[in-house]
Amino acid sequence: MELSFYKYHGAGNDFILADNREGHIQLNTKQIAWLCHRHFGIGADGLMLLQTAPAADFEMVYFNADGNESTMCGNGGRCIAAFAHQLGIAGKTMRFKAIDGLHEATIHPDGTVALHMQDVQQIECHEDYAILDTGSPHYIQWVNDVDAVAVFDEGRAIRNREAFQPKGINVNFVQRSGKDLLIRTYERGVEDETLACGTGVTAAAIAAVGTETGHFQIPVRAIGGSLSVSFEKKDAGSATDIVLTGGAVFVFKGSIDVPLYE
Secondary structure: OEEEEEEEEEOOEEEEEEEOOOOOOOOOHHHHHHHHOOOOOOOOOEEEEEEOOOOOOEEEEEEEOOOOEOOOOHHHHHHHHHHHHHHOOOOOEEEEEEOOEEEEEEEOOOOEEEEEOOOEOOEEEOOOEEEEEOOOEEEEEEOOOHHHOOHHHHHHHHHOOHHHOOOOOEEEEEEEEOOEEEEEEEEOOOOEEEOOOHHHHHHHHHHHOOOOOEEEEEEEEEOOEEEEEEEEEOOOOOEEEEEEEEEOEEEEEEEEEOOOOO
16 A cells, blocks of 8 residues: 655654545554654654544544554644645644544744643642643653653653553653753653653643642753743642644655555
């Protein structure tokens, strides 16, 4: 099967995107994993299909690099918004369906994409870590020097703790640096460190204010680039009006023959 695809990245978090509005693209887990493989395929942290959806401009169907359909991806959501605009099926403001519900996205004049995330209903804060779900579940580990962390080893160990099974959890190591946060992330499904993670950046920003309330705008620097998160906290245990903003960059397009894995 020949697949026409586009490649995008958001702060180095890279994705394969395909237009599946006609419903002809049917990929199994092995095929998606092969396409995302860094050596044998195109190479990506995940793959997304853009599909039709009632009461929305389109639907985003997201798969991790291991080939399995996954929970919400923040950088993926920003990239598919840019992709939809490039295809001409959405304006600079759009509404799309994802696995966790409807999202709104806006493409700014500078090319950045602002994505409205779902409200966070529960924030579990501890002295040196926090746990919350921003469309995907995240563990926030506060550290003094993010560059000194063995992200693969330590992230994998936390991700596989019995308490987070059977699906596991994404693990973020976060350092406070003045007004900014510095972050490195181990992503489940990729099973490695990624250059950025949108839902992880969002989780870190919300966790960083602890029990404070008010309106916040938090800059976060990942290895692959800078993002920002704005949100409202009316109480210690929840967050609303969450917006993740950053670049969504078109890299290239092409076509590839996909093996008939079964």
